[in-house]
Amino acid sequence: MLSERLLTILPELTFNEALEITKLQSVAGILPDDVSLVTKRPFRSPHHKASIISLLGGGQNPKPGEISLAHYGVLFLDELPEFSRSALESLRGPLEDAQITISRTNSTVTYPCNFIFMASMNPCPCGHLNDKKKACVCTPTQISNYKNKISGPILDRIDLHVEVERVDYKKLQSDEHLESSEQIRERVNRARKIQLERYESEGIISNSELSSVQIEKYCKLNDETKIFLENAFNVYGYSARTYSRILKIARTIADLEEKENIELQHVAEAIQYRTLDRSNANE
Ligand SMILES: [Zn+2]
Numbered sequence: 001m002l003s004e005r006l007l008t009i010l011p012e013l014t015f016n017e018a019l020e021i022t023k024l025q026s027v028a029g030i031l032p033d034d035v036s037l038v039t040k041r042p043f044r045s046p047h048h049k050a051s052i053i054s055l056l057g058g059g060q061n062p063k064p065g066e067i068s069l070a071h072y073g074v075l076f077l078d079e080l081p082e083f084s085r086s087a088l089e090s091l092r093g094p095l096e097d098a099q100i101t102i103s104r105t106n107s108t109v110t111y112p113c114n115f116i117f118m119a120s121m122n123p124c125p126c127g128h129l130n131d132k133k134k135a136c137v138c139t140p141t142q143i144s145n146y147k148n149k150i151s152g153p154i155l156d157r158i159d160l161h162v163e164v165e166r167v168d169y170k171k172l173q174s175d176e177h178l179e180s181s182e183q184i185r186e187r188v189n190r191a192r193k194i195q196l197e198r199y200e201s202e203g204i205i206s207n208s209e210l211s212s213v214q215i216e217k218y219c220k221l222n223d224e225t226k227i228f229l230e231n232a233f234n235v236y237g238y239s240a241r242t243y244s245r246i247l248k249i250a251r252t253i254a255d256l257e258e259k260e261n262i263e264l265q266h267v268a269e270a271i272q273y274r275t276l277d278r279s280n281a282n283e
Contacts, residue, residue, distance in 0.1 A: 002164070003076045003118050007043055008181035010073075010116075011192050017072045020112065024071055028064045042073035044115075048082035052090050062102040062109045067094050070115035080119040081149040088154055091117075095157045117158065121150070131166060152277065156241045159208070159249055160273040191255040207251045212244060219247040225264045232271050236278040246270045 013021070021038045025031040031038070046055060046066045057065030067075060077083060094100045098114040123129035124143045129136040138146075155161075195206050202214060210218060221229065229246070232238070238246075247262075249270035254262045 003045075003074070003078075003120065004043060005181065006074055006116070006118065007041055009184040009188055010041055011185070011189050013039060013041060013072065021072055024064050024068050024111065028069060030069070042070055043076065044070040044073070045076040045078060048077070048079055048084075050087075052087055055087060056090055056094065056100055056102070057109075057111055058102050062104060062107070064111045065100075067091070067100060067113040067115060068111040071112050073115060075115045075117055077117075077119040080121045081146055085149065085151075088149075089151065092153055092157065119158070122146075123163075130163075133166065147276075150276075152239070155277045156239060156245070158276075159245055161276045162273065163275065187256055190258065191252065194255050194258065207248045207255070210244075210248055210251075215244055215247050219251050219262060221247075221262055221267065222264075225262065225267050228264055229267055229271075236271075236274070238274065238277065242274060242277055246274060249273060 018037055018039060021042060022031065022036075025038060025042075044066045050066065053059060053065065055066050057063055057068055080088070094113045095117060099110055099112050101108060101110045124136055124138045125146050126137050128134045129138065129143065136143075192206070198218065199205060199209075204210070204214075207218075229243075233243070246267065247270075250262045250266040253266040253269050254260075257266075259266070
């Protein structure tokens with residue numbers, strides 16, 4: 001449910017984005033006859049048994065795969081550890097480059113694939129680790145084998161890790177007032193606008209695209225925050241790539257609060273979203 005709701009808080013499509021999505025659907029032969037311009041961001045959720053060709057694209061007349069059909073939308077992989085290692089590893093390049101080149105003997109095609117990557121997994125094979133109501137029946141080896149199916153390089157490329165607890169039936173029915181998708185989308189749009197203006201001269205549109213040189217320029221930390229981050233690194237054993245992830249996420253959290261500078265609490269929140277790649281995450 002959470003994954004499908006993500007679409008409702010993403011910024012509306014620009015005309016150029018809509019055009020690109022429409023072209024890709026048309027090339028793939030999935031554009032409905034009565035649609036001349038796609039107006040919604042796509043949500044693709046391929047099965048874990050899907051072939052690498054159907055994920056990445058290819059075939060005799062190379063067609064766009066799921067990653068390109070998710071362009072400017074969401075690619076959701078449910079039960080991530082069920083996907084084959086080779087399928088997951090094949091996503092590394094496209095996640096980094098936001099495009100994929102398919103080579104055939106006599107032709108080469110490049111399709112864009114700038115999507116939000118979203119995935120879900122259980123905490124362990126039986127699904128009840130840390131569950132307050134039901135006991136986990138897995139051995140420590142089973143748990144660590146399960147977690148190790150997702151390689152470090154793939155985890156490195158995922159910005160936010162969030163643990164979701166079992167939801168009480170009673171809680172689902174409560175009429176506790178929560179922020180609506182519409183309100184959240186307004187905040188997202190404001191943060192997007194701040195970034196568009198900040199990066200006007202850089203030729204990029206969002207924090208996720210910041211290069212390491214740009215990170216130094218736009219993600220400055222005060223001394224107190226620097227020391228805090230350094231300590232977190234020593235404790236959790238993060239990789240260098242995680243360092244830039246954390247700064248970009250902190251920049252986004254600050255933008256959502258419309259704060260000009262990244263503050264300690266923004267970095268602290270960003271660190272909370274990096275639970276799975278802590279070097280002691282399996283202990
Ligand atoms: Zn278990």
